[in-house]
Amino acid sequence: MYLKIFLYLILIYILAVAQISFIATLPFGMSNFNLMLVCLIFILMLSGFRLSLWWALGAGFLLDTYSFSPFGIYLISLFLMVLLANFLLANFFTDRSLYSFLALTFFSTIFYSFLFYLLAYIFSFPEIKISVLGGKDFWLALGFQLFFNLLFVSLLFYIISFVSKRLKPVFLERSSNKF
């Protein structure tokens, strides 16, 4: 059990560093890709709600340590995002098809982005450093984030489908000896 926890901490550490230092500097809008969010969605789908909440906690703490936004923004945003994703998963997107993954990622990304900027706006009051949902930068960043998150989810889904039977296929196979 301790080995598992240690392994999870190492994985969270690597993902956080990749998000902070590698993805943030990529060109062509790829810097908006939210690796942490996508990983949390997959952990929620494959490993369960509780583990994804602990991952959100660890990832949020590491990101907040490096962020110059008020401490707690990433913690709260990721945590609430996982809560919402679990609610959607339990009540609407109950299967594990590609479409469920995509829909879950779509709504989670939108919720996370809006919540993040709202918290940044509130915490920066009265010395407001950003305008709430202001400017084309926010919408452009959201568009890029949605695009790359959904693209990565699709790729990861197919990769996991090859190696694991835990994901439902998109198309059902017809039985060859039906008639």
Next chain:
Amino acid sequence: MLKIRAKNNIFVLVAVVGLLIFLHFIKVLSPLENIAARAINPLAGQFYSVSTSLRVALSERTDKGELLAALNDLQAEINQIKAENARLKAIKEENEKLRQYLKFSTKNEFDFVLANIISRGTLANPVNRGQSLIIDKGTADGLISGLAVVNNEGTIVGKIAEAKENVAEIYLSTGSNCKLAAAIQRSQGEPEDANKTVGIAEGELGLTIRMNFIPQAEEIKVGDIAVTSGLEKSVPAGLIIGEVIEVDKTSNEVWQRATIEPLANLDELTIVSVFRPREN
């Protein structure tokens, strides 16, 4: 029963989140945060270098690779010569002042700290992407807000905006949050006793720098070099900001404005130097 246990788990985790935030603000979590930052910094620098190389490689076409490499070399050489020229001019002016004030003694007020860039834009400032950087040095290395940051050619690239114990955020000179007290150096051939034009240089749209509040009477030409004026306590004088590419002079305005193109390539930075006040 399962639902109640699940709800209890959520409440426990909500309490943990609240506790973490509270412990951060009362500085109890600082040692843990410092350990996390120290653990991340080495790997973050490597990841950033790889990502920057990838970004630079993708932005250059392969069939023009050699030409671009030669152009970059020449540009770097030109920038070094300009930086050297600016430093020599500053030294010359200082020399003349010292002759006038015989008892004046020179002193080196700054040393510098080398730092790796570990992140760019997104984490530091999600809205103004590309206008800030994060480096792997902080208050533990004597960095404070307002210090000047230069590249390997001695050209100023920005100022420290905020410093934590092991990391610091830099506002790039082309970002709207970065303001520098600037001066326009006279070109060769102009009277040496003419006053240097002084104004405020601030970034615009993450691309260029605008120097505002220049008196109308001052003559500025395209090609003039903008340097730091030394009016800011924590920024040494004579650091090159950029080259004037456009002058906006309207006769019925109180001030004129100049557009400055930074001489430093802010997209390819991986290592910077921070000028730190020397402790007496």
